[in-house]
Amino acid sequence: MRDVAVIGVGMTKFGELWDKSFRQLIAEAGAKAILDSGIEGKEINAMYVGSMSSGRFVGQEHVGALVADVSGFSNLHISSTRIEGACASGGLAMRQGYLSIASGMNDIVVVGGMEKMNDVLGASATETLATAADQEWEAFFGATFPGLYAMIATKHMHDYGTTKKQLAQVAVKNHANGALNPYAQYQREITLEQAMNATSVAYPLGLLDCSPVTDGAASVVLCAAEKAKDYSDKPVKIIGSGQASDSLALHARRDICTLDSTVHASKMAYKQANLTPKDVDVAEVHDCFTIGEICAIEDLGFVKKGEGGKAIDNKITTLDGSLPVNTSGGLKAKGHPVGATGVAQMVEVTLQLRGDAKKRQVKEAKIGLAHNVGGSGASCTIHILEAM
Amino acid sequence: MGEGVARFWREIPQRYNFIGDRCGSCERIFFPPKESCPFCRRKSMGKMKEIKLSGKGEIVTYTIIHVGPEDFEEQVPYPIAIVKLEEGPQITAQIVDCNIDEVKIGMKVESTFRKIRQDGSTGAIYYGYKFKKRC
Known part of the structure; x- marks a missing residue:
């Protein structure tokens, strides 16, 4: 098992975000995290995204690929997987991202989580x-x-x-x-x-x-700990x-x-x-x-x-x-x-x-x-x- | 709900008749019935025997629902409780035929067959168990 570090974070404002769509939210959070980390898109090995019920909330499934697409990575063909575990979907996505680096399979992974809940009554x-x-x-x-x-x-x-x-x-x-x-x-x-x-x-x-009904997205960039300082002055290790x-x-x-x-x-x-x-x-x-x-x-x-x-x-x-x-x-x-x-x-x-x-x-x-x-x-x- | 019929129209006889099952290995009783016993697992395979439950039990905990799902809106406020059955299993159900203030942890209750919900004014009616105070 390799050590894994967080080298970038980003999130949208949380709230009733009437002027923003599901895909805009996750693209914004992901871009913030990637900019915070200093990595380039082509360095990303995989993405894991948590969403509980995009199908019922916004009528969109297959959001793993969608997230990679709206993040501007469709031509990089990055592996992108959606994870569901109700309100723990984001945490489950974090752990999948973590495991994929700890295992040695990936070096740099972007984890995201999102829900757009106010588009329904x-x-x-x-x-x-x-x-x-x-x-x-x-x-x-x-x-x-x-x-x-x-x-x-x-x-x-x-x-x-x-x-x-x-x-x-x-x-x-x-x-x-x-x-x-x-x-x-x-x-x-x-x-x-x-x-x-x-x-x-x-x-x-x-x-x-x-807790309220909320729209919002968040993202974290994970990296093999041994390479974390190449990107971030202040990496945080997942221990x-x-x-x-x-x-x-x-x-x-x-x-x-x-x-x-x-x-x-x-x-x-x-x-x-x-x-x-x-x-x-x-x-x-x-x-x-x-x-x-x-x-x-x-x-x-x-x-x-x-x-x-x-x-x-x-x-x-x-x-x-x-x-x-x-x-x-x-x-x-x-x-x-x-x-x-x-x-x-x-x-x-x-x-x-x-x-x-x-x-x-x-x-x-x-x-x-x-x-x-x-x-x-x-x-x-x-x-x-x-x-x- | 307009979501087709299979999910709720499928017959779930346990829901109407209080049929649970007993593990032939450790004798624990389950409701709803389980395919295998989570304590004995493979030792219980093929040894789970159906058993009719008494429908008697007591309240372990409860809440009074003030904001209900659409199909239950006309019933609010209504008590929902976790009931521990005499045979051991715990289940979730509405408490009926009493004042809301009477509902307490430890209250002895028994099951009663009732209408649970309806799909709008012309839709299917779903039946199942509720619980009332045991005299």
């Missing part, structure tokens, strides 16, 4: 997102995607005394971070009162517990990569409050990196709903099971806390264009480790972690990065 977007759940045994009976995470929240509150206020504080924190991120969909703070009193979506989750799966349906899991795919994928990544959760300085975790962030910091081993809510009270995860989480604003405030999310998390962690995160820079960040989840926890990818 809200109800249709909700229905498309519900395809990440078990259609025959969950969605058929009226369970929505927020409803599944809401059931995790109800159980977490019952078993561990987690409160609706603690859930709301996750949203408040992530909006505060998003206010510092010029690429975020919501660059504004919200108050605890607003978060707690927002209209109910699926009890106990209100509107401000939920651990993990992926795991679980039952598609929430009800079939070992424990409703634990995402075992996160537990297993992170163990795999920590082992490879020879690190423990305590070594992580900054993390982007999958807060598609506020309860998702609370479970994530537990399942990643940052705090004990059941203490995720308390960690929010104790401000451990705020920008100036001992382990800042979702400095980008997270899925909650930065936005959640599902296929792009896993790649955008890598963009943020890379910026933090390069010292390029500006107003939201975490001091002396050396080790960063990105945690991307598909569905209610059926897929998970983890990547651990270190400044070189």
Whole structure:
């Protein structure tokens, strides 16, 4: 296995981007990452792109080749593959890119992730997102995607005394971070009162517990680590990569409050990196709903099971806390264009480790972690990065 | 939905009759029935036996859906729960015939055969199980 480094990152602004098409978004993100890396198109060996449901959102499949085409590489005939794993599509694409270089097959790979979700009506977007759940045994009976995470929240509150206020504080924190991120969909703070009193979506989750419907794309250029310094002054090494799966349906899991795919994928990544959760300085975790962030910091081993809510009270995860989480604003405030999310998390962690995160820079960040989840926890990818 | 008929018109008898299966190797019971036991895997091949479940269980966790899918819009707000059946398997279903405030973790429930959804005002009607409070 060869070491792999991130040598370039780029993303579009996230939000309701009415004036931009699906293909414009990914072409923009890819071009930014490629320019940031200093590579030339002809040096690219392969591309991997994550998209959850371009077919339902914009009526376009076969987007692997499309991305290479709109990026100006059709005459270079670059291998380009689309990866799907619901909201973890971006993380899965990252791992495929990583593996293809680690294996020795490729030297330079461009990874992308994108979703254009606002070209369909809200109800249709909700229905498309519900395809990440078990259609025959969950969605058929009226369970929505927020409803599944809401059931995790109800159980977490019952078993561990987690409160609706603690859930709301996750949203408040992530909006505060998003206010510092010029690429975020919501660059504004919200108050605890607003978060707690927002209209109910699926009890106990209100509107401000939920990540929004977002358009956007992100891209990362990966390179064999031994060649990284030929291109970048500040390459960031991927020192651990993990992926795991679980039952598609929430009800079939070992424990409703634990995402075992996160537990297993992170163990795999920590082992490879020879690190423990305590070594992580900054993390982007999958807060598609506020309860998702609370479970994530537990399942990643940052705090004990059941203490995720308390960690929010104790401000451990705020920008100036001992382990800042979702400095980008997270899925909650930065936005959640599902296929792009896993790649955008890598963009943020890379910026933090390069010292390029500006107003939201975490001091002396050396080790960063990105945690991307598909569905209610059926897929998970983890990547651990270190400044070189 | 306008997406053709196969997906939801295909008969899924387990959904109407609460038929699960039991692994002949470890005796664990599954619902919906599995082709093989995830604990015994190859040892369970050919040994999965159908079993009729009681349809009785208790609520493990729940939510109240306020923003529902299009086909369920007229039903909101409605409770959805994960129910642990007496025989072991957990399933997702609506809780009916009670006040929303009554729904609690640990509540004893039993299955009831109901209409689940309909494709618009003239489309197919889909049936399946819901759960109600057990007296």
